[in-house]
Amino acid sequence: MSDSPNSATNGRIGYRYAEQMTPPEPERVTDVAITTHPHVFEVDPRLMERWVLQQQFPNWDSLRIMNSRADHLAWMHRHFAYSVVTGSELLAEVEAESSSGPGGEGPTGV
Amino acid sequence: MTQLDRQGTSDPVAVPFTPGMRDNPEELALIPDEIAREHVVPPSDDPTPTEQFTEQWRNASYNCFSSGHKFCREVCPVTQVTRNESWTPTAFHANVVAMDKGELTIEDVAADYVNCTQCGACELRCPNSLFTGDFYRFRTRTVDVVKAVRAFAVDSGVHQPQWRTWNARTDERTHEPVLGDTPVSQDHVRDWSEGLDIPIGGETVLFVDCEAAFYRTSVPRAVAQVLQLAGYEFGLMGEQWCCGGPAAEMGYVDQAKRFAQHNLDNWRSTGTRRVLVLDPHDYISFTEDYPKYFGDDYDIEVVLVVELFAQLIREGRLTPSVPIERSITYHDPCRLNKRKGIWKEPREILRAIPGLDFKDVDRVTQWSYCSGGGGGLPVEKPDLTAAISANRIQKASALEVDTLVSACPWSERPLGEAGRSESIDVVDIHELLAESLGIVVGGSRGGADGADPSRVETANDEPVGKRGE
Numbered sequence: 001m002s003d004s005p006n007s008a009t010n011g012r013i014g015y016r017y018a019e020q021m022t023p024p025e026p027e028r029v030t031d032v033a034i035t036t037h038p039h040v041f042e043v044d045p046r047l048m049e050r051w052v053l054q055q056q057f058p059n060w061d062s063l064r065i066m067n068s069r070a071d072h073l074a075w076m077h078r079h080f081a082y083s084v085v086t087g088s089e090l091l092a093e094v095e096a097e098s099s100s101g102p103g104g105e106g107p108t109g110v
Numbered sequence: 111m112t113q114l115d116r117q118g119t120s121d122p123v124a125v126p127f128t129p130g131m132r133d134n135p136e137e138l139a140l141i142p143d144e145i146a147r148e149h150v151v152p153p154s155d156d157p158t159p160t161e162q163f164t165e166q167w168r169n170a171s172y173n174c175f176s177s178g179h180k181f182c183r184e185v186c187p188v189t190q191v192t193r194n195e196s197w198t199p200t201a202f203h204a205n206v207v208a209m210d211k212g213e214l215t216i217e218d219v220a221a222d223y224v225n226c227t228q229c230g231a232c233e234l235r236c237p238n239s240l241f242t243g244d245f246y247r248f249r250t251r252t253v254d255v256v257k258a259v260r261a262f263a264v265d266s267g268v269h270q271p272q273w274r275t276w277n278a279r280t281d282e283r284t285h286e287p288v289l290g291d292t293p294v295s296q297d298h299v300r301d302w303s304e305g306l307d308i309p310i311g312g313e314t315v316l317f318v319d320c321e322a323a324f325y326r327t328s329v330p331r332a333v334a335q336v337l338q339l340a341g342y343e344f345g346l347m348g349e350q351w352c353c354g355g356p357a358a359e360m361g362y363v364d365q366a367k368r369f370a371q372h373n374l375d376n377w378r379s380t381g382t383r384r385v386l387v388l389d390p391h392d393y394i395s396f397t398e399d400y401p402k403y404f405g406d407d408y409d410i411e412v413v414l415v416v417e418l419f420a421q422l423i424r425e426g427r428l429t430p431s432v433p434i435e436r437s438i439t440y441h442d443p444c445r446l447n448k449r450k451g452i453w454k455e456p457r458e459i460l461r462a463i464p465g466l467d468f469k470d471v472d473r474v475t476q477w478s479y480c481s482g483g484g485g486g487l488p489v490e491k492p493d494l495t496a497a498i499s500a501n502r503i504q505k506a507s508a509l510e511v512d513t514l515v516s517a518c519p520w521s522e523r524p525l526g527e528a529g530r531s532e533s534i535d536v537v538d539i540h541e542l543l544a545e546s547l548g549i550v551v552g553g554s555r556g557g558a559d560g561a562d563p564s565r566v567e568t569a570n571d572e573p574v575g576k577r578g579e
Contacts, residue, residue, distance in 0.1 A: 013421055014384070015397045015412040032130040043246055047130050052169050054247040058401075064451035065244040068234055068474075075474035 020058040040066050163262050164210035170251045171210070173238055174203035182232030182252070187480035188225045191497040197225035199232035199252045206255065220263035224270055225494065228253045228359055228485035229444035231477045253449075256485070260361030272490045273360040281365055284351040284372075286320040294324050299350055302327035302553055306334050311380030312345035316415075317373075317396075319389035320352050322519040327553035329519050332544035333388045333415050339547055340427045342418075347373070348380050355395030360486040370395075370403050377410055384411040386418065388540060390445035390518045391484065397450075416446070416517050419543060420455035423462050430546035433465030436513045439506050440468070440539075441525065442476040443518035444484060456517050456539055463546040469509045479505065481521035488524060499528035507532045515539050523556055 026034040032044050040062050048054045122135040154161055164171075182199040183189050189198050202223060208214040233239050236250040243249030263269070279287040285294045302323055308316075316337070318330040337344055354369030377385065387393045396412045422428040440460060446452040453473040460468055471479075482488065482498025502525060506514045514529060516522050517539045526536040544551050 013413060013417040017401050017406070017408045017410075020397075020401075031132045032128055040244055042244065044130055045247075048246065048248070052246075052248060055249065055251070057244075057247045060397075060450065061249075062244045062247075065234075065239055065249065067451055069240050069244075071474050072235075072240060075472065 015060070020060060023057075023059055023062070037063055037066070039070075159262070159266065160209055160216065163216075163258070164206060167206050167255060167258055168210055170255055171203040171206035173248070174200060174236070174250060174252075175207045177238060179237050181235050181237060182250075185231035185235045185478040187227055187229060187231070187478070187482060187498045187501070188494065190478070191494070191501055192225070194225070196222050199226075199236075202226070202252060202256055202259070206259070216259070216263050216266050217268055220259070220266075220268040221270065223256055223259045223263070224273075224487070224490050226252075226256045226485050227444065227480055227482055227487050227498070228256060229480045230449040231444070231480070234448050235477060257359060257361070260359070261363045262361075264361040264363075270360075270490050273362075273486055276486075276489045277357050277360060277362045277365060280352055280357060284369075285324065286352055286356060288320050288325045294320070296349065296351075299323050300346055302330050303334060303346060305552075306331065306338070308334060309345040310348055311382065312343065313382060314342075314344045314384040314386060315347050315377065315380070315382050316344050316386045316388070317347065317350065317353070317392055319392050319519060321523070322389060323350075325554070325556045326519050326522060326538070328541050328551050328555045329388060329522075329538045329553075331553040332538070332540040332549065332551045333386075335549045335551065336419065336428065336540065336544050336547060337386075339549065340422050342422070344386060345380075345382075347376055347382075349376050351376075353392045353395040355391055355399060356486060358395070358399050359484075360489075366399065367403055370400055374400070374404065374408075374410070382410070384413060386413050386415055388415040389520065390414075390443045390450075391520055394445050394449060414446075414452065416459065416539065417452065417455045419540070420458040423459060428543075428547065430463045430543060432546045432548050434463055434542060434546050435465045436535075436537075437467040437469065437511045438513040438515050438537075439471060439509050439511045441481065441502065441506075441514055441516040441518075441521060442473055442479065443516060443521055444480055446517060447473050448477055459539060459543055460515065463542060465546075467511075469511055471505070471509070481516070481518070481525045483518075483520045483524045495524050496528065499524040500531075503528040503532050503534055506534055513537055515542060526556070 023036045026036050026042070028034050028044075029041065032047060034042050034044060036042055037059070042062075045054060122137040123141065127134050127138065157165065178200070180198075180200055186199055188194075195201060205214055205219045205222070209216065209219070230253055233250040233252040236252075239249035276287065283294055284296055285299060287294060299318075300323075302318065316330070316334060322329040334344075349372075351369050351372050353373065354366035357363070357369065358366035385396060387396060393412065393414050396410070400410075401408050419428065423430070438460070440456060442448075442453055442456075446456070457470065460466060479502050480498055481502055482495035487498075488495040503514070506529075511534065513535045514525060515537050516525060519538065522536050522538055529536045541551055541555075
């Protein structure tokens with residue numbers, strides 16, 4: 001996925017303070033959440049006014065985190081696709097070993 | 111009493127609810143907020159410096175301390191090579207919690223905070239950033255916490271010896287002492303541009319970091335000549351000082367602010383509206399530190415040269431055509447990839463260069479890669495930087511490449527030194543692009559292999575932190 005960090009600046013490269021400090025007009029999606037940038041959901045700021053205050057978030061930071069999350073999840077999917085053996089594969093392997101092993105005994109404890 | 115202690119079915123909080131929902135019972139609005147515990151340390155009318163410090167950083171630190179995921183550990187370059195529990199991102203937050211509770215003092219922990227390159231891997235990989243940071247607009251802030259603790263240490267009179275000397279010399283010479291005992295000075299900050307006929311001032315100026323201006327001069331020479339080839343107008347600063355970022359990273363914030371103010375004033379005095387930046391560390395200073403210092407008054411546009419070059423290639427204003435027969439991999443500079451999310455553009459440039467055998471390693475895998483050259487680490491702990499660089503070079507070596515390409519001059523000295531033992535050449539992406547555009551770059555690559563004899567008297571091959579500071 002991954003819009004570029006420049007997607008908040010209509011593709012223009014470069015950092016401009018006023019632009020970065022002005023998030024897109026929020027749209028309400030539920031009673032407690034809003035959206036700003038595409039794919040970025042945010043808690044309603046009303047709920048972050050007392051115990052833990054929100055931090056200053058320039059646009060590039062919200063987009064960086066959103067893009068990194070997508071990239072990381074894709075990376076994890078690739079990792080598991082190539083590195084993780086399914087349970088059924090393991091069972092088949094155990095059964096194959098059991099049936100061809102000495103005495104041909106069945107798997108125990110499975 | 112807490113909300114959980116309430117009894118009775120008529121109590122509106124007896125049923126689970128989501129604060130802020132429109133269909134919540136109206137009685138909920140009548141219940142005051144309560145917390146489950148009293149203050150462990152009652153707020154003081156006359157807070158100590160430590161109390162003032164922890165008041166500011168308490169929430170950021172508990173954000174880590176109370177969750178304890180520790181996904182940060184395996185991506186932390188210092189943790190990878192030291193396995194020292196006191197030097198983990200977790201410990202950096204836990205120490206602040208301990209100071210908040212009066213269990214530790216800044217004198218106890220200041221030296222631990224040296225062991226961080228401020229690469230940003232921990233705070234990005236932390237689930238409190240990666241999975242919820244943008245939702246709550248509240249993310250893990252390890253880099254800011256480390257910088258704040260270092261600044262608190264300096265304000266408290268707790269100095270690290272090399273850092274104190276380094277910043278004193280920077281203050282004296284207006285540039286970092288990257289050449290060791292060979293002085294750097296304002297008189298020589300533009301020496302790298304000799305023969306290139308670049309004007310002073312103008313709407314757009316190229317800012318060249320201390321390492322590139324004095325040590326690896328081939329990088330700014332490559333950048334300037336590529337810009338000239340593309341017909342992109344730019345000048346140099348009238349009186350350029352160090353960006354101030356390294357001082358801020360090491361805790362010398364007042365000095366950093368003075369340097370920043372000088373540079374901003376100088377840009378304004380020459381009518382400059384746009385600053386081109388070739389160094390990721392400067393890019394962080396200009397897009398994170400300067401905005402904090404100057405707020406709404408900060409009206410300078412900051413453009414990263416790597417992004418600009420990728421755009422110029424896309425637009426057809428630059429067409430690399432000279433084949434470069436190298437087997438390469440790319441080192442994602444931490445401050446671009448992890449801290450800014452900039453990783454596509456360097457790859458666009460590399461894929462536009464003919465002849466390269468590019469064995470890429472994806473950006474997420476590289477969250478755990480680092481040169482060890484940032485955050486002042488090579489100044490105070492050069493051996494630790496060398497260990498981290500060696501670790502990074504080994505990963506490149508496993509790909510059986512002959513060249514590691516970086517986009518950060520500060521990474522290229524430690525990586526270059528580590529690369530010699532593995533016969534891996536460390537090249538800057540701007541240098542490589544210039545070569546493929548048929549430009550004879552000139553200048554010095556700092557180390558003996560690429561040094562320009564005309565610059566031998568000012569070049570110094572010793573590692574940054576081994577200069578008897």
